[in-house]
Amino acid sequence: MRSNGFEQTALRIGDVLPPRDVAGIVLPGPSRWYALRVAPQREDEVEGWLRKRGVYAFHPVLKRQTRARGVVRTYHRRYLPGYVFARFCGDPVVHMVMSCPWVIGALCRADGHWGVLEPSRLQAIHAMRKRDERIERDLAADQLRRREASRMRAGDHAMFRVGPFAELPCEVVELVADGGVRLRFQLFGREVVVDGVAEDLVPLRKAG
Structure with missing residues (x-):
């Protein structure tokens, strides 16, 4: 033009x-x-x-x-x-x-x-902003883990929601540090105990 x-x-x-x-x-x-x-x-x-x-x-x-x-x-x-x-x-x-x-x-x-x-x-x-945003996300995830774990008790039954054991039923054995849970379930006819996080579980029923 x-x-x-x-x-x-x-x-x-x-x-x-x-x-x-x-x-x-x-x-x-x-x-x-x-x-x-x-x-x-x-x-x-x-x-x-x-x-x-x-x-x-x-x-x-x-x-x-x-x-x-x-x-x-x-x-x-x-x-x-x-x-x-x-x-x-x-x-x-x-x-x-x-x-x-x-x-x-x-x-x-x-x-x-x-x-x-x-x-x-x-x-x-x-890099301060990205670093602090990452810290904030980690803190929020940790708080979520602790909150979900506090709702569970030994003997509760749940189902894995994600991961390699998705949709398998399990039982809460005990609560562990940092909002984690120890779980017991059957895999190929054998009892397996693993550590996991509560937000990866779907509660099925409460103990008692």
């Missing part, structure tokens, strides 16, 4: 255009990481402001949900409140970056210039 002598590419709704004002806050140079100091509770706004100008930025945060009176609320726990880590694809123009209304400075060297961060030191910070 041509218009006024200039060639134009066809655009559709939903296309993403590269920002045009990147040069305004970055000068040619190597990509480097900086730690920007931002106003309280304005980390998200700073990230968005930088993203519109072609700068990747993040702040480590863990999203959690709570339920109170049937209402689910989502809140964020920030690990390093007041900081946003930004990777500039060149040398940042300090006064232009500071034109963002929520940026109040950066971590600086002894001479007052913005300090460059080593990428290796940011890897652990960047």
Whole structure:
């Protein structure tokens, strides 16, 4: 398509255009990481402001949900409140970056210039959210195991719900540590005792 002598590419709704004002806050140079100091509770706004100008930025945060009176609320726990880590694809123009209304400075060297961060030191910070989400999942699974195990008693009968013994009946012999149960069942005419977890069982009837 041509218009006024200039060639134009066809655009559709939903296309993403590269920002045009990147040069305004970055000068040619190597990509480097900086730690920007931002106003309280304005980390998200700073990230968005930088993203519109072609700068990747993040702040480590863990999203959690709570339920109170049937209402689910989502809140964020920030690990390093007041900081946003930004990777500039060149040398940042300090006064232009500071034109963002929520940026109040950066971590600086002894001479007052913005300090460059080593990428290796940011890897652990960047991985905080995934690590804590994994810990949260493990804790939730452990709580489920303990809750299900607390409902069982020695002598209860159940059936394996999943695994290699699925649909075989078994008997609870005893409760063991960490929410586990010891089970007894018949396999090929022989009695077998194994350790399992309560959530993998379907209760059949209670003892007595």
